Amino acid sequence: MPAMLLMLLQTSLAHAESLDQKVNAIFASSTGWFVNLIFAPLPGTSFPWIVLWLVVGASVFTLYFGFVQFRAVRHSISLVKGDYSDPKDAGEVSHFQALTTALSGTVGLGNIAGVAVAVGIGGAGATFWMILAGLLGMASKFTECTLGVKYRNEYKDGTVSGGPMYYISKGFAERGLPGGKFLAALFAVFCILGAFGGGNMFQSNQAHAQISSVMGSYPGWITGVIFALIVFMVIVGGIKSIARVTEKVVPLMAFLYVGAALVILIINADKIFWAFGQIFEGAFTGLGVAGGLVGALIQGFKRAAFSNEAGVGSAAIAHSAVKTNEPVTEGLVSLLEPFIDTVVICTMTALVIIITGQLLVDANTGLYVIEAGRIVTADGSSGVALTSAAFGSAISWFPYLLVVAVILFAFSTMISWSYYGLKAWTYLFGEGKNAELAFKLLFCGFVVVGAAADLGPVIDFSDAAIFAMAVVNITGLYFLMPIVKREMNSYFKRLKSGEIKKFK
Incomplete structure (x- = not known):
């Protein structure tokens, strides 16, 4: 009997692998053009045009709103603390809960693995350009989130729905511009695809990979089912339930990850100034990295x-x-979101990798040791393994802590993206309990699929869909930013005159 069960298990695994391969082949052949289009490099470079689209947009908004991200930081912190919050105002969550919900969607595996990839290719200098792009991105967030609240739908039961779908369709109509409804629907489609893939399947897939690397190999569907049940228990309660979880999980994530990074930086305090020197020098010379200055800039911005x-x-x-x-x-x-996500957490990851000596430097030339277009690392690792090795070199038990961090990052990203996808879904198919439940069950089903399957092209397509959202969104923001400027000027004028008062 055990032998028969083993044969059945082997047969089922073979069928699963065959199914994965078929799905991969179908997606690669039918959607490869879309992925290649979104991530295509500018002619003669390796710089993806979509990254330039985002950085140029952030630069335009920074200049147009007079560097608002630097002028208003103190007031932003007061708002998060609730100093100006009126409990009678329309809406469902506090400023702090809204911030942590959005942060839980962006602070994720990219902060751990993605930064390691960027530094491993672009060198320490990539960190400088990463910080600059993060500071510019603060203006993009200001623009889109102001519009999100201004044009949201508020319902009699106290719930709200908002986002680019609503401000593009309503804002274009208000300004007498054509095409608003089409762009809004297109954004919603891309958002749903991105929620199922990059915001869901990729997260459960990578979480299972990290767990099994420490605990030993076991079927991915087990991880998927556990994640799906926990995610469903949270998202079934709507944004209020999600916000209650994220306001606890996000600070815990920050405490665990940033806390461990700070410990390493304190242990190596004598190297901190040297590390920043490497970052600034590498930002403008490349320190011999493949591609030099351009390589560092591309990886940092990306x-x-x-x-x-x-x-x-x-x-x-x-x-x-x-x-x-x-x-x-x-x-x-x-x-504040890009500042916390990129300027703080991503920079922490980069500093730990640099300070712990993971990037090999030639003792004679002082330049990085390059092989196959990549910097040679201390143990030959890259991505999340490089980050784990960097922390592990100073804290031997960190790989176990990293498992906890990856689980929290993946879980928080999934619950936030479930809400993003849900609002895009109800925009297209209408509000209602049945429509919401259908999406939530479908979303949790994809959690299991993501953990159990190897669907590379599916994930590539969903990532492309997320950045296709940016094409639609920034197009809309360019047409609607005068409305944001009018709102901003009015608010600051009333704040200065004392018309807007603190509640605490």
């Missing part, structure tokens, strides 16, 4: 864009649920 999602429009969906009657307040709160 990592920031892929990490904080500024300009993608996803965060505006979460921020739209905030309790406020002043749209600009949530725009000001949201600009």
Whole structure:
């Protein structure tokens, strides 16, 4: 009997692998053109045009709004603390809960693995450009989240729906511009695809990979089912339930990960100034890295864009649920998000990798040792393994802590993206309990699929869909930014005159 069971298990695994291969082949042949289009490099370079699209948009918004991300930081922190919060305002969650919900969608595996890839290719200098892109991205978040609150739908039961779907369709109509409804529907389609893939399957897949690397190999569907049940228990309660979880999980994630990084930086305090010297020197010389300055710039901008999602429009969906009657307040709160995600957490990862000596440097030339277009690392690892090795070199038990961090990052990203996908779903198919339940069950089903299957092209397609959201969203933002500027000027004028008062 045991032998027969073993044969049945082997047969089922072979069929599963065959099914994976078939799905991969179908997706690769039918959607490869779309993936290649979204991530295509600019002619003569390796710089993806979609990253340039995001960075240029962030630069335009930074200049247009007079560097609002630097002028209003103190007031943004006051808003997060609840100093100006009126409990009678429309909405479902507090400023802090809206911020943590959006952060849980962006702070994820990219902060651990993606930064390692960027530094491993672009060198220490990639960190400088990553920080710069993060600072610019704060203005993109301000723009989209202000619009998210201004044009959200508020219902009699106290719930709200908002995001690019609503501000593009309503804002274009208000300005007498054509094509608003088409662009809004297109954004919603891309958002649903991105929620199922990058915001769901990829997260459960990578979480299972990290867990099994420490605990030993076992079927992915087990991880998938456990994740799916926990995710469903959270998301079935809507944004209020999600916010209650994220306001606890996000600070815990930050404490575990940033805390471990700080311990390593304190242990190696004598190397911190040297590390920043490497970052600044590498930003403008490349320190001999393949591609030099351009390589460092490309990797830094790419990592920031892929990490904080500024300009993608996803965060505006979460921020739209905030309790406020002043749209600009949530725009000001949201600009803290790229700072925390990219400038703080991503930089911490990069510093630990640099300081612990994971990037090999030639003792004679002082330049990185390059092989096959990549910097040679201490143990030959890359991605999440490189980050794990960097932390593990100073804290031997860190790989186990990393498992906890990866689980929390994956879980928080999934619950946030479930809400993004849900709001896109109800925009297309209508509000209602049945429509919402159908999406939530479908979403949890994809959690299992993601953990159990190897669906590379499916994930590639969903990632492309997420950045296709940015094409639609930033197009809309360019046409609607005068409305944001009018709101901003009005708010700051009333704040300065004392018309807007603290509640605490």
